[in-house]
Amino acid sequence: MLSCKHILTIDDLTPDDVALVLDTADSFAEVNERRIKKLPTLRGRTIVNLFFEPSTRTRTSFEIAAKRLSADGVNFSASASATAKGESLRDTAKTLSAMSCDLVVVRHKYAGAPQMLAECMDAHVVNGGDGIHQHPTQALLDLFTMRRTLGRLQGLVVGIVGDVAHSRVAGSLVPALRKVGARPILIGPKTLMPPRPEVLGAEVSYSLDEVLPELDVAYMLRVQFEREAAMPIPSVREYARLYGMNAARLVRAKPEMIVMHPGPMNRGVEISSEVADSPRSVVLDQVNAGVAVRMAVMYLLLGGDSSGAAA
Amino acid sequence: MALLLKGGRVVDPAVGLDAVADVVVRDGAIVEVGEGLSIPKGETIDCSGKVVMPGFVDVHTHLREPGREDEETVASGTAAAAHGGFTAVCAMPNTSPVCDTGAAVRFLVERAEERGLVRVHPVGALTKGQMGEQLAEIGDMMAEGAVAFSDDGRGIQSAGMARTAMEYLSGLGGLYVAHCEDESLSRGGSVNEGVVSTRLGLPGQPAAAEEVMVAREIMLAELTGCRVHIAHLSTAGSLALVREAKRRGVPVTCEATPHHLFLDEDAIASYDTAYKMNPPLRTPEDREALVAGLVDGTIDCIATDHAPHAAHEKELEFELAPFGVIGLETAVPLAVTHLVRTKTLGWGDLVRLFCHGPRSAFGLPQVRLEPGATADITVVNPDSQVEVDASWIVSKSRNTPFLGQTLYGVPTEVLVGGRWALRGGEVVSL
Missing domain, CATH: 3.40.50.1370 (Aspartate/ornithine carbamoyltransferase)
Structure with a gap:
């Protein structure tokens, strides 16, 4: 119970x-x-x-x-x-x-x-x-997927990348990770960060490349700019270059690092097709x-x- | 008809008075203040243990008439004002239709003469429909009795439009009441941007959304010479700007609301819309700064921003519910409970913040406890307690975060021009 x-x-x-x-x-x-x-x-x-x-x-x-x-x-x-x-x-x-x-x-x-x-x-x-x-059940299914794929939750370093400010997925996933002893890092441009990320109990980085080698999980959030009146980033192209998960970045990550996404994916923006369809992606395991x-x-x-x- | 207010502690710093004394009222005016007074015939009211003060005024009231008479009317709003110890209110213009013409001001003046339990001073709109695009007929409204002008509820977004309004107004000697909110920064945020907005997943508005416009209004007041009053100032940053401007001699005054003085964002534990107001509840540090601003005199008055809302509209999702709380009936007891009883302020300070400060900022007739003055008088029992519950509230609406609290310092008597509006804690109908 x-x-x-x-x-x-x-x-x-x-x-x-x-x-x-x-x-x-x-x-x-x-x-x-x-x-x-x-x-x-x-x-x-x-x-x-x-x-x-x-x-x-x-x-x-x-x-x-x-x-x-x-x-x-x-x-x-x-x-x-x-x-x-x-x-x-x-x-x-x-x-x-x-x-x-x-x-x-x-x-x-x-x-x-x-x-x-x-x-x-x-x-x-x-x-x-x-x-x-x-979005608590999303966080639970994400934990489930991480545990099944990586065999543990304790001590995992999970980079949550993207529009954290407007993400209910991040809103639940960060405290969920803290609950099971994992270490969430919020990654994205400052305009997409919540006003007080420390309240959620997460570290923050504005550079994906800097923290990439530490990550056990790269959790790519859907970028939802239609919510915003004034665009918080200069262009989708620049976003993809700085924060998108692509094959080149995968090479610099830990070999066992998995890539997750709550769906639906914007291919070519937060995740390249190559990564989305690679064995490192567990997106369909999440759905399952x-x-x-x-x-x-x-x-x-x-x-x-x-x-x-x-x- | 003569009245004798006997044996109260009579407090009025404007005439250097703080002593147990009697006050005699005849034909709507104070005729004598002193010890051991008696009257040959008339009524004697025992005021021993109570504090007798010149009439309190709330410079920021939403009476909702015309348009939302289900939420408040001139009759019910002024009854609530009397219940809260006020002898006068300034009525904000964001009614439906907006009070932006001489005719609309005249309607309110006439309605108040007919049904008002306390005095009503209309505040007219600065721009037509409060749309921030075109000057409203300010001179016409002034001629009909508007005491100040404001687009309260929505600041004027264009600095150019604000300047034009100030230039025009200052030529006529009028007062500009500023709702300071840069909407490109506040973006409809439901709560203060920060810890609580992050925790509850609610869109927040940063303190800077207010402060940017406070700074702008101060600069424009300097440019135009217009008198500017900052409504519902809510952040330490805004307060610092006003303090500095006053030091330089800019003609600026400001008010703080009871909810910003006695609550902070930490009170928003869940999604209770009784805590949704604009500006939003700020941080504990902001709240402490405001209290310090009352003490050092930077804040000229406590004003309620009494904003009645229908229960069915407040009971919506937090982001959909309207901003605003009622405040007329709890303002004075809250101030007595949290400022006077804690010895943060004295009774003389309370008179400054509820009577002389607001009257001077808005250019309203001053009332003093001296012979010859109009008998607008507020009497408070500092030791009496009240539990704020729905049945105690006289306003038509109940949207207050102070429900269930026990407060001290209930107003017991209110005289408006020598006529009872409140007696023994009960509202006296017309």
């Missing part, structure tokens, strides 16, 4: 919780290799995917996870809106609550929306990404891990015990 009712931020989980999620996900990962991938574990439970932002990858991953556990999964797409334009988040929460669902996965454009949901409904709430704040980790989260929150996991 987890020590928390909801997973709103990665800080809801203790280090033991994180270990339990990863271990449980290990057994679900085996299930996902079978020809028949379905378990009866969550039969009769209702899981709602409440997505206020368009998302195909994350939603599909949660949806598959729910189906593999035999839960009844429902997709509820809505648009984030002020009162004048539609139903408030509180009313949506109360509406879902009245339908007696057991677990709600929420993706929202604004930070804090999962907290708000958790306050006004009985169901378990899992944050599927809120604004530029957090996503289903197992989300199964583990659903299973553990809804009160399953570990004996039923791989039954």
